[in-house]
Amino acid sequence: MTVPANHNDQDKDVWLIEDNTTYRESIELIIDNAPGYLCTGQFSSWEKALETLTGVYQPDIILSDIGLPGMSGIEGAACARKKIPGAPVIMLTVHDEDDKVFDAICAGASGYLLKSATEVEITEALYQALSGGSPMNPHIARKVLEMFSEMNNPDQQYDLTGREKEVLTHIVNGMTKKAMALELGISFHTVDAHVRHIYEKLQVNCRSDAVAKAIREKLI
């Protein structure tokens, strides 16, 4: 790739990855129409975009379809963030792809636009993403929040006593019963008793399972 003919130092370079030509061109028009933004690269696949990315000219921001043939928008975003960490990637999604939001977040996407987004929403999103924000449709935001609170609210009701939680914590920290006895100022046998009760309540029968359950269900 040579210097893009339409490159301009004052404008932000926007790259667009989208396999549907019609849609891609309509988005490009919107971008070029927005003052301060220029679509200096448009690709039908991430494979092509990544080839070009090795060159000198890099985008300030990327808009990418999430469901692409070949390398998906998610994989592409992950690659792009490795090569140019500074450039935010905004995913273009349709409602049905809500389940991919999680993966996209892990890939480091910085925002989510619905494909039905209006011109105003798109230019607003470009601005927000470049200002350190993450533009996001409220329905997608809800999905994200739900995932988050699910991850952190596993309603645990194992009725562990205070002492038992204390012992469990030490188990997770890898202490032996002897060490715990010393630490807590009680007998080895008492620690042993607590451990048994913990195993019973958590319905496990070895340290590994107890530790796994404790961490996974945030019991400590």
Add this chain to the structure above:
Amino acid sequence: MTVPANHNDQDKDVWLIEDNTTYRESIELIIDNAPGYLCTGQFSSWEKALETLTGVYQPDIILSDIGLPGMSGIEGAACARKKIPGAPVIMLTVHDEDDKVFDAICAGASGYLLKSATEVEITEALYQALSGGSPMNPHIARKVLEMFSEMNNPDQQYDLTGREKEVLTHIVNGMTKKAMALELGISFHTVDAHVRHIYEKLQVNCRSDAVAKAIREKLI
């Protein structure tokens, strides 16, 4: 509390919890100004709001300051979501409280408005939240996404071999070396060797620590 004088079956009941009287009243005006919404309860603290919540009249949606004296907006939101799970809670925040966003999410908040939000943003947020969305300022959204990807992208480079990962998985699942040997069709001693290598690479010296590290750093 008796029947709110201004209650109207057609309108959505909005409750407002905010300790600053001036700000509270200005928000109330905005709410009442919005067609379809009525501020039927305004409180200077969650304690007062929760008293009233025991009554018959419940809000359709709640707007709450995040930093309140006494019971915080986060604790309040958690209580409210237990009593009336259907009513979304939108948190009102200032920029400095970004660190509380995480706790608020866990408490089940459904949206985040900056205190500097405009009238349009507020009424838009009410609509979005009641439509199953989560209105959110892009900067807060970015915070959320960053937390998410941090939680799921701990760059682990312990160089575990395939076999070692396999054994580690079984350790986390609570299997004994003997059981693993059977499962993998190899000798007990070989399993033992793998375990030693894993311990060395993870820099631990007991099962508990290995399990904890494996789960916390998503090695499996």
Add this chain to the structure above:
DNA sequence: CCAAACATCACGCAAACGCGTGATACCCTG
């Protein structure tokens, strides 16, 4: 081609663990 990494197997031993089976003492609630 040879060293390095990997996967495999082996023995022994002290320490730690899991569990069965007890006991004593302190609360608090019905």
Add this chain to the structure above:
DNA sequence: CAGGGTATCACGCGTTTGCGTGATGTTTGG
């Protein structure tokens, strides 16, 4: 006041672990 939950302590036994110290065979890359 009796009974249940909690915390404490005790002994024994078979199993499992962690580790020192070896060995052999295969694959891979400089």
